[in-house]
Amino acid sequence: MKKSPDNQISEKLTKFSGKLQTNKWINALSSSLMATMPILMVGALCSLIRGLPIGDAYTEFLSSSGLSAVLSVGVATCNLIALFFICALGFNLGKALEQKPFNTIIIALMSFLLVTPLSTTVTDPETGEFLAEALDVIPIKWLGAEGLFTAILIGYASIILYSFLVNKKITIRMPESVPPIVSQPFEAIIPAIIVAALFLTVQGLFGLTSFDNLHQFIFSVVQLPLASLGNGFGAFIIAMLFSCLLWVFGIHGSMVVLSIMLPIWMPAAIQNMTAFSTGAALPYDLTFALYLMIMQFLGGDGCLIGLTLTMPIFAKSQRYKALGKVAVVPGIFNIIEPIVFGFPIMFNPIMAIPFIATPILLMSVTYALIKIGFFGNSGVADDRTNDPRTDHWLPGWRGVKVWLMDARDGRDILLDLSAIL
Amino acid sequence: MKRITLVCAAGMSTNLLVTKMNIASVKEKVAVKIQAVPESEFEKYSKETDILLLGPQVRFMLPEFKAKYEPAGIKVAVINSADYGMMNGEKVLKEALAL
Numbered sequence: 264m265k266k267s268p269d270n271q272i273s274e275k276l277t278k279f280s281g282k283l284q285t286n287k288w289i290n291a292l293s294s295s296l297m298a299t300m301p302i303l304m305v306g307a308l309c310s311l312i313r314g315l316p317i318g319d320a321y322t323e324f325l326s327s328s329g330l331s332a333v334l335s336v337g338v339a340t341c342n343l344i345a346l347f348f349i350c351a352l353g354f355n356l357g358k359a360l361e362q363k364p365f366n367t368i369i370i371a372l373m374s375f376l377l378v379t380p381l382s383t384t385v386t387d388p389e390t391g392e393f394l395a396e397a398l399d400v401i402p403i404k405w406l407g408a409e410g411l412f413t414a415i416l417i418g419y420a421s422i423i424l425y426s427f428l429v430n431k432k433i434t435i436r437m438p439e440s441v442p443p444i445v446s447q448p449f450e451a452i453i454p455a456i457i458v459a460a461l462f463l464t465v466q467g468l469f470g471l472t473s474f475d476n477l478h479q480f481i482f483s484v485v486q487l488p489l490a491s492l493g494n495g496f497g498a499f500i501i502a503m504l505f506s507c508l509l510w511v512f513g514i515h516g517s518m519v520v521l522s523i524m525l526p527i528w529m530p531a532a533i534q535n536m537t538a539f540s541t542g543a544a545l546p547y548d549l550t551f552a553l554y555l556m557i558m559q560f561l562g563g564d565g566c567l568i569g570l571t572l573t574m575p576i577f578a579k580s581q582r583y584k585a586l587g588k589v590a591v592v593p594g595i596f597n598i599i600e601p602i603v604f605g606f607p608i609m610f611n612p613i614m615a616i617p618f619i620a621t622p623i624l625l626m627s628v629t630y631a632l633i634k635i636g637f638f639g640n641s642g643v644a645d646d647r648t649n650d651p652r653t654d655h656w657l658p659g660w661r662g663v664k665v666w667l668m669d670a671r672d673g674r675d676i677l678l679d680l681s682a683i684l
Numbered sequence: 685m686k687r688i689t690l691v692c693a694a695g696m697s698t699n700l701l702v703t704k705m706n707i708a709s710v711k712e713k714v715a716v717k718i719q720a721v722p723e724s725e726f727e728k729y730s731k732e733t734d735i736l737l738l739g740p741q742v743r744f745m746l747p748e749f750k751a752k753y754e755p756a757g758i759k760v761a762v763i764n765s766a767d768y769g770m771m772n773g774e775k776v777l778k779e780a781l782a783l
Contacts, residue, residue, distance in 0.1 A: 604740055
């Protein structure tokens with residue numbers, strides 16, 4: 264067996280990935296985003312059931328039975344994703360900063376709601392004309408994907424400030440004899456008042472500007488540009504390249520890439536999903552639903568499904584035949600470690616080429632096909648542990664064709680490979 | 685009885701190896717308790733672990749785990765990547781017990 268070389272690049276990449284993965288700030292963010300997955304799945308399922316393109320009879324049945332309205336409530340869970348997220352962030356960041364998580368959840372949620380306006384303007388849906396100012400309502404718009412960046416920034420700012428105040432002991436201190444259940448809420452009072460004062464001031468100041476509120480400002484100045492950049496074709500290709508490259512050095516690439524990219528990818532995917540469920544035009548051409556389709560559901564990073572399926576049957580060497588038998592079942596469920604370490608793809612320049620090039624090629628072809636309108640975009644965000652094959656049905660019958668094409672591509676690589684061996 | 689815990693990103697691929705290692709342990713007649721968990725959940729299982737093995741794909745977490753758990757008397761190591769790929773349960777088990 265070949266011993267893994269003590270290669271300098273590998274050493275550096277390992278260190279870098281470790282730093283990213285164990286960084287408490289990044290970790291709190293990505294695990295909070297992951298924590299909202301169950302809610303997204305509820306929304307995705309509801310919108311999928313409601314949007315199934317299986318004929319007018321089905322659609323009519325949904326609306327006449329009232330199911331359509333019920334499912335809409337389910338879809339609406341996604342429209343509140345920032346609320347769920349800020350609670351998760353309050354918990355994770357609170358834990359990372361060694362504060363009482365319940366206090367930090369409340370502080371973060373409060374701060375988020377304080378910068379959210381309590382009124383909205385009602386416009387004529389057809390002409391867009393201003394009709395009235397509705398008071399005492401929280402516009403749902405800012406509690407969903409469009410408020411997610413504000414939630415991130417407010418969450419961090421409020422919890423860091425809170426944690427600082429508590430650590431500096433700027434709190435009401437109770438005598439030792441008072442039981443913790445009584446004294447704990449008191450600990451949060453002064454920090455809460457200071458944090459609230461800060462965000463009320465911020466909200467008041469933004470009310471004076473043309474943005475009207477902090478949400479609108481962050482959405483147009485930070486989230487929108489970042490999302491359109493990060494959800495572009497180029498960004499996806501770079502992410503793929505990086506993810507596969509890390510695997511070639513034996514590091515779990517998608518874990519590292521997702522921890523950085525999720526905050527940029529998730530809001531866009533949710534926005535697409537919401538638009539899909541209301542029948543509106545999708546705001547983004549590409550979302551990470553498509554990225555996952557290629558990078559996860561075709562046999563994991565590197566689209567190894569073709570290789571995995573054919574290795575136990577066609578491999579000429581005994582070793583690959585044996586490996587194929589080990590790897591085929593996990594491979595179907597997109598677990599690629601046996602092949603990466605056993606084939607190996609790790610530190611193997613010949614295998615690295617198809618491993619990196621296949622997903623990039625597939626992404627480019629898919630993007631081109633979307634661009635010329637051959638098939639629609641997939642509107643539904645997905646969890647990567649979901650059943651791998653169903654996803655390809657989402658864009659309609661053409662998706663099936665493309666899946667077959669993908670599988671063939673995978674096989675071509677194997678054929679090329681057997682020629683090399 | 686030695687208790688071995690394997691970790692990787694989601695605890696899926698290490699789970700395969702656990703099965704192989706269990707078969708090997710029966711063959712070799714050694715009493716071990718082996719389980720696989722996601723790296724993020726290891727803390728919960730640290731009390732019931734004597735030997736912690738990291739999948740090679742998460743080897744960048746070795747320094748962190750070493751610093752955190754070695755003082756508690758847990759032996760920490762990364763599984764050899766070739767053995768991991770071939771799912772060589774026998775060899776991984778032997779090396780873990782030799783730590």
